[in-house]
Amino acid sequence: MNLSPRLLINAALLIFLAVLPFLTDWAGDSFYTGLVARILILAIAALSLNLLIGYGGMVSFGHAAFIGVGAYVVGIGAFHAFEDGIDWMLNGYIQLVIALLGSAFIALIIGAISLRTRGVYFIMITMAFSQMLYFTAVGVETYGADDGLSIYSRSDMLGLIDLNDEKSLYYLIFVSLLVVLYLMHRLVGSAFGNVIRGSKSNEARMRAIGFSPYKYRLTAFVIAGAIAGYAGFLMANLNDFVSPDVMHWTRSGDLIIMILLGGMASLFGPLYGALAFLMLEEILSSIPLTIGGLRVGEYWQLIFGPLLILIVLYARNGVDSFLPGARKNT
Amino acid sequence: MSAQDLLVIENLVKRYDGLLATDDLSLTVREGELHAIIGPNGAGKTTLIKQLTGEIPSDNGRVTFAGKNIKRLSEADRSHIGLARSFQITSLFQDFTVLENVCLAVQAHSGHSFRFWKKINNDTALTDPARDILRQMGLEERAETATAALSHGEQRQLEIAVALATKPKLLLLDEPMAGMSREDSEKLVERLIELKQHYSILLIEHDMDAVFSLADRISVLVYGQAIATGTPDDIRNNEEVRQAYLGEEA
Ligand SMILES: Nc1ncnc2c1ncn2[C@@H]1O[C@H](COP(=O)(O)OP(=O)(O)OP(=O)(O)O)[C@@H](O)[C@H]1O
Ligand SMILES: [Mg+2]
Numbered sequence: 089m090n091l092s093p094r095l096l097i098n099a100a101l102l103i104f105l106a107v108l109p110f111l112t113d114w115a116g117d118s119f120y121t122g123l124v125a126r127i128l129i130l131a132i133a134a135l136s137l138n139l140l141i142g143y144g145g146m147v148s149f150g151h152a153a154f155i156g157v158g159a160y161v162v163g164i165g166a167f168h169a170f171e172d173g174i175d176w177m178l179n180g181y182i183q184l185v186i187a188l189l190g191s192a193f194i195a196l197i198i199g200a201i202s203l204r205t206r207g208v209y210f211i212m213i214t215m216a217f218s219q220m221l222y223f224t225a226v227g228v229e230t231y232g233a234d235d236g237l238s239i240y241s242r243s244d245m246l247g248l249i250d251l252n253d254e255k256s257l258y259y260l261i262f263v264s265l266l267v268v269l270y271l272m273h274r275l276v277g278s279a280f281g282n283v284i285r286g287s288k289s290n291e292a293r294m295r296a297i298g299f300s301p302y303k304y305r306l307t308a309f310v311i312a313g314a315i316a317g318y319a320g321f322l323m324a325n326l327n328d329f330v331s332p333d334v335m336h337w338t339r340s341g342d343l344i345i346m347i348l349l350g351g352m353a354s355l356f357g358p359l360y361g362a363l364a365f366l367m368l369e370e371i372l373s374s375i376p377l378t379i380g381g382l383r384v385g386e387y388w389q390l391i392f393g394p395l396l397i398l399i400v401l402y403a404r405n406g407v408d409s410f411l412p413g414a415r416k417n418t
Numbered sequence: 419m420s421a422q423d424l425l426v427i428e429n430l431v432k433r434y435d436g437l438l439a440t441d442d443l444s445l446t447v448r449e450g451e452l453h454a455i456i457g458p459n460g461a462g463k464t465t466l467i468k469q470l471t472g473e474i475p476s477d478n479g480r481v482t483f484a485g486k487n488i489k490r491l492s493e494a495d496r497s498h499i500g501l502a503r504s505f506q507i508t509s510l511f512q513d514f515t516v517l518e519n520v521c522l523a524v525q526a527h528s529g530h531s532f533r534f535w536k537k538i539n540n541d542t543a544l545t546d547p548a549r550d551i552l553r554q555m556g557l558e559e560r561a562e563t564a565t566a567a568l569s570h571g572e573q574r575q576l577e578i579a580v581a582l583a584t585k586p587k588l589l590l591l592d593e594p595m596a597g598m599s600r601e602d603s604e605k606l607v608e609r610l611i612e613l614k615q616h617y618s619i620l621l622i623e624h625d626m627d628a629v630f631s632l633a634d635r636i637s638v639l640v641y642g643q644a645i646a647t648g649t650p651d652d653i654r655n656n657e658e659v660r661q662a663y664l665g666e667e668a
Binding site: 275278279280281289290295296297299300 | 471473492493494497498502503505509510511512513514521522523525526527531532533534535536537538539580581583584
């Protein structure tokens, strides 16, 4: 392995993330640990989506639905443990298995249908499916409908790790990110990844040389869905709360924006994108300037939108374009 | 049909709206022969190739390949029983390297690809045969080059290399010389003479010098019908062909 500048920058970022809780301890302000934990969870989801969009050319616009599935598994489990005394529903391992299998299964159904379409139709149909899940969650009164569910008790990991400890939770999230990064690295470089990338590059030729891309794409869709479901499991535990809002199509849009911001063609892109996205949101929304009685920060999206357009126009690989050794676009 | 017939096309039909692109076409490619198809623009040559590979369905007729009716086979299935095509309009993996293009085609014929973990780009089970094919097509020195950076002539060579990597029994070449310089196409003719030793080939080509120097038999396609089939000499001397197509050229 050669130590390129890019590799060093990536390593520096990971080391920074690894020591962050201690830095914030030292600074006496743990707010940022929570913020970064949230960013890392979204980075995990964005990484999984990038397998579809960046490597596979499948612009799924409903990826947040799978985060919702994972998050609701934790929420519903905690709800029944609390209300009905069903203790096993709080068991983190059972919740995890259900979150992974549930999101994978729903991804299998959504993918099986959506992947028969292309282009704009694919975007619309994945969005429609995710909105169906959103409205389902809004409609279920038992689980708080659109008010959402407060989670009174985080997943019980049976003593292996205590999720109530913010630092432990942070490190679970951080290690999960590392695992997902490595997983993506292996996946993209494997025989399977080669088929996914080839199908994006030239589907007609893929068929002509003897591949049937559909089943590979569907597999990628299921893998990405399950990883996003895992992100949802983490998110519910971090927020102690889940509501239909996590599945709203604008949340799926946020994930796509993170990928665009970070750079589609690179492994670390979605992580940089998630960092950039939430930092920008944080910074822009706290601009103290007021114009004509309106606080600029409240309308941060008005600044964010044009910024995004500039990035897409002038730095097609987002943050990635500014790192050394970036691929030059033609 | 006889034992030496590799591909038998019987009464094949393809209709686009009102237009008969393939009109009750019957044609045979024998084992080991290079069978050329010539015909004016819009005669239905590319349409025929698409029907053979299963890219588009046929409205009628029967295609038998290696003794088997291939009607129900998907495009991928047909590749796996030994049908390979090249594209008239270059169709490569532009963001892959030259070697990766060929490797992907080798991979398609090396079992399933539900292998999620092992690194593939240094897998000699793929790169060794791929490099052999690149050598055969004169591209070995360009193996690590980005495909998009190749010259037009080189892309046309790679177009054939990718088809070869699927270990075909029959090569369907759709105007391999399209857009090539005189010099490049002469070189390609040399390579096709070499390939002829190992593959049965259905060659579509407008370059008459190439066709007449390469073909064992030639079929002339006009408005989706084969108006003549025969040896190069037969075709050269065929009055109907001269009028319909060759004109003053022959
Ligand atoms: N998808 C399509 N829809 C409608 N008509 C089509 C379609 N594809 C081809 N055609 C028509 O079918 C006829 C045969 O086209 P084809 O591409 O097979 O010709 P060709 O012999 O390959 O010509 P060329 O030498 O220019 O490559 C043409 O008249 C063409 O316009
Ligand atoms: Mg044609």
